[in-house]
Amino acid sequence: MNQASPIRYRKPGWFTQHIFNKAVSLLTRAGVSVWGSRVLEVAGRNSGDPRRVPVNLLSLDDNQYLVSARGTGQWVRNVRAAGGQLDLLLGRTRQHWVATELTDDEKPPVLRAYLRRWRAEVGVFFEGVSADSSDDELRAAGPNHPVFLLRPAS
Secondary structure, eight states: OOOOOOOOBOOOOHHIIIIIHHHHHHHHHTTOOSTTEEEEEEEOTTTOOEEEEEEEEEEETTEEEEEOTTBSOHHHHHHHHTTTEEEEEETTEEEEEEEEEOOGGGOHHHHHHHHHHHHHHHGGGGTTOOTTSOHHHHHHHGGGSOEEEEEEOO
16 A cells, blocks of 8 residues: 655665675675565666665564665665565575555554564664554654565465
8 A cells, every 4th residue: 555655764874875784685695684684676666677675574473574664765665666566585585575555553563563673773763762652652653664564476
């Protein structure tokens, strides 16, 4: 579901973009998952060329989710434009998924689990909201953090 949410994005700094993300991508492509990392591959919305970015895959209640801690970035826009079609890579394993965007009312339990798991890495992007925040506080933060439920592509 493509929501009419504000376009908010916090671009990664130089270190994250040029060192950390590249290191995590290299490890993940080598088959080493760093705290649940995968490499997201999705068609670019303008070029159609594959775009790759490291993401954290969240498992919760037998479901898989992608959360954009930084907001509506390029990968989010590309997933929306691709109709939710994406691949997640870990080493030589490629999994085909269809992503469905959650509504803000559906996000609180996913955001809570995400913050519980990756608080140290992403907490700064949630501006005072934490895993211990109320559902109302998490719901209010929802428009700034796109969340996608993943289902295996048929």
